[in-house]
Amino acid sequence: MGHIAPLDPRLETLTVGSDERVLRARLSAVEPEMANRQCVALVKAAVGDHRSVRQWQRGANVLSCRLPIGTPIATFLDREGGDSHLYDGGVGVGAPGNLTSHAAVLIDYIDGPDGRPEAILVFDQHALLTEIRRMIYPVDDTAFGTGNAANYHAILTSELTPIGGTANPYWKTWSRTAPPRGAHVRDVEAMRG
Numbered sequence: 294m295g296h297i298a299p300l301d302p303r304l305e306t307l308t309v310g311s312d313e314r315v316l317r318a319r320l321s322a323v324e325p326e327m328a329n330r331q332c333v334a335l336v337k338a339a340v341g342d343h344r345s346v347r348q349w350q351r352g353a354n355v356l357s358c359r360l361p362i363g364t365p366i367a368t369f370l371d372r373e374g375g376d377s378h379l380y381d382g383g384v385g386v387g388a389p390g391n392l393t394s395h396a397a398v399l400i401d402y403i404d405g406p407d408g409r410p411e412a413i414l415v416f417d418q419h420a421l422l423t424e425i426r427r428m429i430y431p432v433d434d435t436a437f438g439t440g441n442a443a444n445y446h447a448i449l450t451s452e453l454t455p456i457g458g459t460a461n462p463y464w465k466t467w468s469r470t471a472p473p474r475g476a477h478v479r480d481v482e483a484m485r486g
Contacts, residue, residue, distance in 0.1 A: 326338065332418050335417075360466065
């Protein structure tokens with residue numbers, strides 16, 4: 294996938310597992326199309342779901358359960374940084390540079406000494422990059438918006454199913470805990486706590 298510039302020193306020492314190699318190979322097929330594209334282009338290509346981000350709804354938080362490698366994730370914040378059940382607070386399709394809207398593909402969790410995640414490792418893309426890169430987002434309540442792993446969630450469609458359907462690695466996890474058919478968004482929000 295080309296040279297990946299180390300931004301977090303932990304990127305130098307993290308090993309690349311077999312699951313990550315498989316995901317990397319799959320994303321390599323779309324990488325030439327990703328140069329200078331927005332972050333959402335990568336997650337859409339990862340699962341073959343090209344619907345508008347206006348249809349994206351917030352799914353499970355990355356810290357509420359261990360999401361599978363390859364799961365598309367995004368922040369679900371409004372433009373002031375408050376929680377939203379819709380991508381970009383439902384007002385647009387992302388606001389580059391405001392640090393409240395971002396999407397990536399989950400690679401793994403980086404656990405702390407207590408066994409709980411202290412960061413997430415993702416494949417990342419944005420309009421200023423010519424290649425897909427590995428990034429680490431720490432769990433950091435002092436970090437605003439896209440800089441805090443706690444703000445990332447699995448991405449659901451407006452039908453409250455994972456984007457990409459069964460092509461999304463999160464599908465199996467989601468299908469075991471899915472809301473009943475016909476559930477309203479408010480019901481799903483209540484289930485999330």
